[in-house]
Amino acid sequence: MSVLFRSRQQGAQQVKISGLRRFLMFWVHHAQQCIGSLGELARYPFASLMTMAVLGLSLTLPATLYVIVKNTDSIGANWQQASEITLFLRQELSQQEVQTFTKRTELAEEVDSVRLIDKEQGLAEFRQRSGFGEALDTLTDNPLPNVLIVVPREGYRTPAAAEELVRKLSAEREVEQARLDLGWLQRFQAIVNLVRDGFLALALLLCIAVVLIVGNTIRLNISSKRDEIMVMKLVGATDAYIQRPFLYTGIWYGLVGGIITWLATGALLWWLSGAVRNIADLYDSQFRLNGLNLTEMGVVWGLAIGLGLVGSYIAVRKHVSAIEPR
Template structure:
């Protein structure tokens, strides 16, 4: 009787620790299967590297286009006089009134700088450059107004923001006319929007292609191990246990493919940075090509891993379940 009691007591102790053991063994098995799936890829290095290279190069194109768009936006932002607002003041204003208005605009939080072009200086410059000196001398009054060149702060240089600021300045009592030439900037923004939309469409198509490539590769791996999977199911292995190594294979595809995409993008940026520097020097500009930041590289790498996992998940969910022992 006592032996039976001790046996039941030992069994109860095993039940009490079996939950912890299952938790530990779950992660141990996951680690073992992750390493085993990597070893399986190493058995066929050429085929594995080709799949990883296709995945990586498929992500290189949208990553490179993203860098192009980002640098184009930086060029537009560096062109600070693109959104410069020209204010033609009323001719009946005195110099004191113009000076007061100039100082008031300089203190505005929406304005970075204000340059005052005196009407007498403007007339003298026009006389020297136009060749109409005698005709201008015949005039009794200066026909030119005082002009203020207003440069908005950085966050007000967009098309919409600059137009809103111009409208506010148009309502000022001292202002006769406002000129804001944003035609080329509007064209640039429209072109960038088109490129962004095209980039998103291209990235979506290439991501779908990556998922299909990984899914097809995993499907072939499953079919090659069909007999092994049937034996595992005969001895009681669950679908989740069987699927796990294939899922890790997809993760490894994405892991290495993401590194290849990052390296390929970095090499392309390094390759063309010299030509960009030469062009910047010819135009007397300090522009330098901007590559991917650490966060952007991390997003690219995680995206590749996620696509690899998604492709393998679709394949194993569809094909492992259909394999049953006869």
């Protein structure tokens, strides 16, 4: 005898009960139907696990893409070299004025750090790298300006924010010219936006697929219990009462599917972490792939349960009400 009949048979024994007892029995019936729906799944373990695995693996791809987008944003926030601003200071500035301007720039809200390359240091580096030492010795004056290398804070490393900071610094009296290679930033930001948009589109499609898969599975369950549902309605069971075990079945699908998503996402990220570590080492970077934290995993789990519930709700609302005793 299925959970539908067991719960209804027990409920039919109550003839006259108080409001408190009615309230308690309402939740008792819920618990019975919740556990009973789990028992129904256990009767067909292979088919149930297949549906749960499809749900879990369908959510694994958007979860993994989310992790990639999150780590890509982290790379962009810490990619200092691509957002460094080079300030060429005026030749006529004294050393004291250069130092004062350097300290003032360091105190700016948008600035993370400032590195001063004075003209003497710049000439020495140019001499070493260019090989024109003898030619440079003939110069009576140092033609190179003092240079400031400005690194914006994390929130100001996007192309728009960095360009605004360049305009602000260019307006300073001490600055002859400010330069920022926006090409790197713009290309990188375009890639990040493309990955993010692709993630959102794919996540939406896969969520719809999960709802359809769960809905179709619940529809088949309802069809297999058609005669039982007709008898239940003949003895006075409401649609809401009959729908309840199927809704709990959808919740169980989502609950176990969320666990599968967590395990599959963790395994996939573990497999990718070695390749990511090797690439980071080639660039002398300490970057490591960060997976889902507890809050994000809770969101994924809640999403899986919600999609299972939505899919089952759509199915039961359409098909249970369509079954009427003749």
